[in-house]
Amino acid sequence: MRKRVVTNLISKGFGKFAGHSFHPVIQKVINRSYVRFLGLDMGEFKSPQSYKSLNELFTRKLEVERRIDTSEDAVISPCDALVTQCGDIEHGRALQIKGMGYSVKDFLQSGYRNDLEKYINFYLSPKDYHRYHMPYTLQIKRVIHIPGKLYPVNLRFLRKKVNLFIQNERIILECFTKEGRAVTIVLVGALNVGKMTLVFEKRIETNHAREVRVFEYENLWLKKGELLGYFKMGSTIVLFFEKGLVDLDVKPNDRVRFGQRVATIKKGEENE
Helix, strand or coil, X not given: CHXXXXXXXXXXXXXXXXXXXXXXXXXXXXXXXXXXXXXXXXXXXXXXXXXXXXXXXXXXXXXXXXXXXXXXXXXXXXXXXXXXXXXXXXXXXXXXXXXXXXXXXXXXXXXXXXXXXXXXXXXXXXXXXXXXXXXXCEEEEEEEEECCECCCCCHHHHHHCCCHHHHECEEEEEEECCCCCEEEEEEECCCCCCCECECXXXXXXXXXXXXXXXXXXXXXXXXXXXXXXXXXXCCEEEEEEECCCEEECCCCCCEECCCCEEEEECCCCCCC
């Protein structure tokens, strides 16, 4: 319990600092230093000094339209990230990193389905574009918010912390294609990620709530490429796919960008 309190308090403290707007001169120094320290490529964004806080810089929107794969059979990356693991769920387990498995049922809890077959883990580092988008045109039927710890999700910690994904805070989106095939999107919290947001749901308060909450929706559809939300700092997104729905087009350690194809809907399964 103590570790949970410490990591969550650190994240809250950092969140307050990152959300504060300092005097413009000081803020410019902070922003420029952050950009230099991490080596951010700001080519698609406003100049660093134009953001009024670190949070504004973290959650910066694209100023140059990103080209996305609009093919009917393309599932796109929801974010700019490193694929830390992907593949088949075997005996109810997926990998958070090579050699380190976890129970998908424990991870998804009430959102678990026994027909889920494939998965992709996307790790967003602090230097990545922090907004996430819809990987496919989907109906969102239910969202589950599971409070938890905020351990780091970088490669070093993934290699040494057993069941890290199961212990960390997460938001689970139960989604379905037009044909009723299941795609589950999971946003995983991490150290210094004070907030995970959804554009359509303002009632979720990450790094604050203590009990699991469930939100249901009647007719909520988001199109492929639409903004879904953003992390305040880097974290992880996991996609799960129903059995027989997709073939994966990525492998572990691939760098991907929002908009590029990461999986292909099997022929005859869907017409987006």
